[in-house]
Amino acid sequence: MGRFEVVIEGGSPGNTVSSTRNFHRLIRLPAREIGVEGRLVGRIFHLSDSQLADCKSPARYEWVNQFAGDPAWSELIPGYRPQEFLVAAALTAMIRTINETERVREGFEVAVFTGDAIDNAQVNEFSNFLAVFGGGSVCIESGDRDRSYVYADGFADGLFWHPDPGAGSDIYKREFSFPSVEGLLEQAFDAFVSEGISIPWYFVNGNHELLVQGVSPAMAELDAIAKGSLKQVGPPKSMEDPLGSALDRPAELFTSGTAREVSLDARRRLIGRRDIADALWSAPGVPQGHGVSQGSEILYYEAALSEEVVLVALDTAYASGAASGAIAPEQARWLVRVLESYSTAHWDEAGEPVAGTGIDRLIVVSGHHPLHTMNNQRALAEEYLGQDWLARTLLRFPNVILYLNGHTHQHQVKLLRRGDGSGFYELTTGSIMDWPNQGRAIDIVRSKGQLSLVCNPLDIDVPTDPDNSDGIQRLAAWHRLLAANAPVKLAQPMVRQVLNLPLPRWLI
Numbered sequence: 001m002g003r004f005e006v007v008i009e010g011g012s013p014g015n016t017v018s019s020t021r022n023f024h025r026l027i028r029l030p031a032r033e034i035g036v037e038g039r040l041v042g043r044i045f046h047l048s049d050s051q052l053a054d055c056k057s058p059a060r061y062e063w064v065n066q067f068a069g070d071p072a073w074s075e076l077i078p079g080y081r082p083q084e085f086l087v088a089a090a091l092t093a094m095i096r097t098i099n100e101t102e103r104v105r106e107g108f109e110v111a112v113f114t115g116d117a118i119d120n121a122q123v124n125e126f127s128n129f130l131a132v133f134g135g136g137s138v139c140i141e142s143g144d145r146d147r148s149y150v151y152a153d154g155f156a157d158g159l160f161w162h163p164d165p166g167a168g169s170d171i172y173k174r175e176f177s178f179p180s181v182e183g184l185l186e187q188a189f190d191a192f193v194s195e196g197i198s199i200p201w202y203f204v205n206g207n208h209e210l211l212v213q214g215v216s217p218a219m220a221e222l223d224a225i226a227k228g229s230l231k232q233v234g235p236p237k238s239m240e241d242p243l244g245s246a247l248d249r250p251a252e253l254f255t256s257g258t259a260r261e262v263s264l265d266a267r268r269r270l271i272g273r274r275d276i277a278d279a280l281w282s283a284p285g286v287p288q289g290h291g292v293s294q295g296s297e298i299l300y301y302e303a304a305l306s307e308e309v310v311l312v313a314l315d316t317a318y319a320s321g322a323a324s325g326a327i328a329p330e331q332a333r334w335l336v337r338v339l340e341s342y343s344t345a346h347w348d349e350a351g352e353p354v355a356g357t358g359i360d361r362l363i364v365v366s367g368h369h370p371l372h373t374m375n376n377q378r379a380l381a382e383e384y385l386g387q388d389w390l391a392r393t394l395l396r397f398p399n400v401i402l403y404l405n406g407h408t409h410q411h412q413v414k415l416l417r418r419g420d421g422s423g424f425y426e427l428t429t430g431s432i433m434d435w436p437n438q439g440r441a442i443d444i445v446r447s448k449g450q451l452s453l454v455c456n457p458l459d460i461d462v463p464t465d466p467d468n469s470d471g472i473q474r475l476a477a478w479h480r481l482l483a484a485n486a487p488v489k490l491a492q493p494m495v496r497q498v499l500n501l502p503l504p505r506w507l508i
């Protein structure tokens with residue numbers, strides 16, 4: 001049993017979690033000072049996967065964590081994280097961090113959030129996410145202000161962390177030396193005000209927006225459970241195929257085991273694509289709609305990021321279930337048309353060059369799912385398109401320079417190349433929710449003969465020790481400290497990287 005402490009492992013040179021203020025020094029560096037000569041044509045703050053949760057919802061199955069390590073349950077785990085009730089504060093502090101970086105100039109900086117903004121496909125979760133991003137009052141409380149949720153003492157046999165000093169033992173205190181923190185729950189469930197992001201931001205749809213716990217289709221039975229007053233606190237009496245149940249008979253996961261009465265809240269209604277578009281259109285901040293069209297169920301779009309850069313945002317979530325992604329046939333046809341419209345030349349599917357009629361722009365594609373997770377078997381059986389099609393299609397268009405995504409809660413950089421050395425980078429950015437709680441700042445720099453993508457890790461600018469701050473900053477510091485000490489830490493912190501690509505011919 002280790003002592004509960006700040007964990008610093010790996011980290012970016014000069015920019016580990018212990019020295020987050022160095023971020024400002026790094027991001028302000030002109031590219032040439034780190035060996036990159038050229039002209040900045042756009043800066044993207046890439047954030048992903050906050051999984052902002054209604055922690056008291058009856059439509060969450062936190063108890064699945066007791067089956068950690070059992071392959072039959074692996075697709076449904078984790079259902080709970082000890083830091084999850086603090087993530088709204090962490091995201092608010094991240095937005096303040098971005099606001100406090102020096103602005104380059106109007107029209108050059110945007111934020112792109114690549115999905116899983118919320119945890120459980122609920123209306124009240126998405127309203128809180130939009131209040132955090134757009135500015136306004138945020139309150140993660142739902143139901144009555146009581147302890148009818150898993151953090152309450154005596155709830156679910158100590159499977160969850162109970163911060164109250166008077167609470168009994170739990171697995172986090174026993175096995176991971178988690179502390180008691182007086183007043184943390186009360187403060188986290190109090191309303192607070194987010195200042196909102198000061199630059200344009202774009203929303204990309206993820207599986208946790210449409211699917212209960214990121215897996216189960218949002219069917220009417222689950223909507224009734226979400227809005228109801230009975231919360232299951234333990235596993236069903238028997239469950240031979242957990243994933244199959246989650247996909248086809250999800251109500252079983254919420255109704256056939258030990259349950260407790262909880263306070264109900266109609267705002268826990270499950271959300272759909274049209275609700276998401278409507279909420280984005282009535283949210284504060286710019287641009288209005290944050291990329292999506294008004295009055296539509298279509299959450300994929302194109303948008304100009306700067307004079308030379310366009311964003312092409314995909315919607316890779318599959319509403320009929322499973323966490324993995326795919327692209328519907330009509331969206332695939334749309335994507336090809338958009339890529340053609342921003343290219344004067346490309347290759348056809350047979351590999352033959354095609355002279356097009358589009359206008360040339362640098363194309364940044366974004367979606368929630370990394371290419372290797374674009375393999376939703378049910379969707380592919382319905383003629384959706386997956387990883388092979390998407391990779392091949394993006395490679396056919398030489399103006400595509402990036403595919404930004406999230407989902408795995410890990411940072412990853414991959415170069416997909418053509419035979420001539422050109423290609424695009426797939427950048428997967430880790431989550432706000434889990435360690436190391438970072439985003440990525442990407443400077444697109446045009447120089448003689450090449451494009452440089454200067455990627456800086458983006459740490460939440462709060463002290464390492466929560467006791468050295470107060471208010472939202474203190475909650476955000478607790479969020480990161482708990483995430484750093486949680487038993488599951490998938491990701492390594494990001495290091496700063498300069499990624500180079502040959503300049504498209506039209507820019508030479």
Ligand SMILES: [Fe+2]
Nearest residue numbers: 116206207407
């Ligand atoms: Fe996801």
